[in-house]
Amino acid sequence: MVQGTVNWNTQLDKKWLQEYVDDWVAFYQKATEEGEVASYIPILAEANPNHLGIAIHGKNGMRICSGDVNTTFTIQSISKVISFMVACMERGVSYVLDRVDVEPTGEAFNSIMHLEMKSLNKPFNPFVNAGALTVTSMLEGKTSKEKLAPLLKLLEKIIGYRPKINQAVFKSENDTSARNRAIGYYLVETGFLESDLEVTLETYFKQCSIEVTVDDLARIGLILANDGEDPDSDEEIIPRQIARITKALMLTCGMYDASGKFATYVGIPAKSGVSGGIVAVAPPRVRNAPFPFIEGCGIGVFGPALESRGNSIAGMKLLKHIASQWDLSIF
Numbered sequence: 001m002v003q004g005t006v007n008w009n010t011q012l013d014k015k016w017l018q019e020y021v022d023d024w025v026a027f028y029q030k031a032t033e034e035g036e037v038a039s040y041i042p043i044l045a046e047a048n049p050n051h052l053g054i055a056i057h058g059k060n061g062m063r064i065c066s067g068d069v070n071t072t073f074t075i076q077s078i079s080k081v082i083s084f085m086v087a088c089m090e091r092g093v094s095y096v097l098d099r100v101d102v103e104p105t106g107e108a109f110n111s112i113m114h115l116e117m118k119s120l121n122k123p124f125n126p127f128v129n130a131g132a133l134t135v136t137s138m139l140e141g142k143t144s145k146e147k148l149a150p151l152l153k154l155l156e157k158i159i160g161y162r163p164k165i166n167q168a169v170f171k172s173e174n175d176t177s178a179r180n181r182a183i184g185y186y187l188v189e190t191g192f193l194e195s196d197l198e199v200t201l202e203t204y205f206k207q208c209s210i211e212v213t214v215d216d217l218a219r220i221g222l223i224l225a226n227d228g229e230d231p232d233s234d235e236e237i238i239p240r241q242i243a244r245i246t247k248a249l250m251l252t253c254g255m256y257d258a259s260g261k262f263a264t265y266v267g268i269p270a271k272s273g274v275s276g277g278i279v280a281v282a283p284p285r286v287r288n289a290p291f292p293f294i295e296g297c298g299i300g301v302f303g304p305a306l307e308s309r310g311n312s313i314a315g316m317k318l319l320k321h322i323a324s325q326w327d328l329s330i331f
């Protein structure tokens with residue numbers, strides 16, 4: 001275990017940390033062979049399954065990154081975190097939570113079965129597709145352009161530049177969207193959708209097609225770790241209550257039907273996407289121990305080879321290792 005009476009902020013300590021992370025990434029890169037890239041959206045199948053990259057951002061510009069960090073990828077389901085926060089900022093938390101629950105499903109992210117099997121008075125949570133489509137339908141605006149603008153603006157505030165929408169991924173997703181359309185029609189029938197179905201689906205597919213890097217995900221994680229504030233400027237980017245509810249949802253529902261295992265064995269809020277991204281949030285620890293990033297950090301991982309639930313297989317293993325080495329668990 002990494003230990004000693006160091007404060008991990010000097011250049012020397014940073015060099016040690018870098019060496020550890022490089023070793024861990026090289027080790028877990030082998031685990032990419034145990035997974036498969038998503039293929040239900042044809043363009044995602046073109047990703048290199050052996051890629052693995054990580055960025056870790058802390059206070060005072062502390063940044064460690066390793067592996068395939070320059071590859072851009074689409075944010076996919078991690079966008080559900082952003083759309084949920086924007087909907088809460090636009091409509092108010094109680095408006096949103098009156099219409100989408102906060103319970104894990106234990107089912108696949110795009111499951112239809114649970115919508116009918118339980119006597120549902122609202123979709124289970126904002127991170128399964130039924131809940132995410134409902135949240136997207138709540139965003140202000142009549143067109144997908146109007147609905148997406150505040151999402152892109154919030155992301156720009158967090159990551160420092162305006163992200164692009166990958167049109168090829170949007171098209172590929174839109175062309176193979178039968179299951180999301182089925183969920184959408186069910187939501188129309190049950191009266192959950194607040195916007196036109198086509199506008200909601202277009203907005204949802206475009207929000208999933210926003211391009212990011214591991215550094216961008218780490219920035220999102222860092223702001224959430226700090227309850228919505230930028231730890232260096234103290235500027236409030238996301239209201240505290242919304243940041244906290246979002247973290248609770250990430251912990252309980254962020255890794256889909258692997259959320260319980262991730263909470264148990266890794267112990268930090270996280271959200272995955274099918275292109276292989278994971279954003280993880282390590283809040284500041286009060287323990288007076290010589291661990292790195294004791295004041296909290298955000299972690300972005302990219303590894304497109306997925307396990308059966310749609311989470312990056314090597315990314316999850318790498319996060320589990322780092323969380324145990326650096327005592328990141330919130331429990």
Ligand code: DON
Pocket residue numbers: 075076077078109110129173180208272273274275309310311
């Ligand atoms: O099929 C969809 O709804 C996707 N575009 C987003 C799915 C996703 O990232 C699920 N995550 N693991």
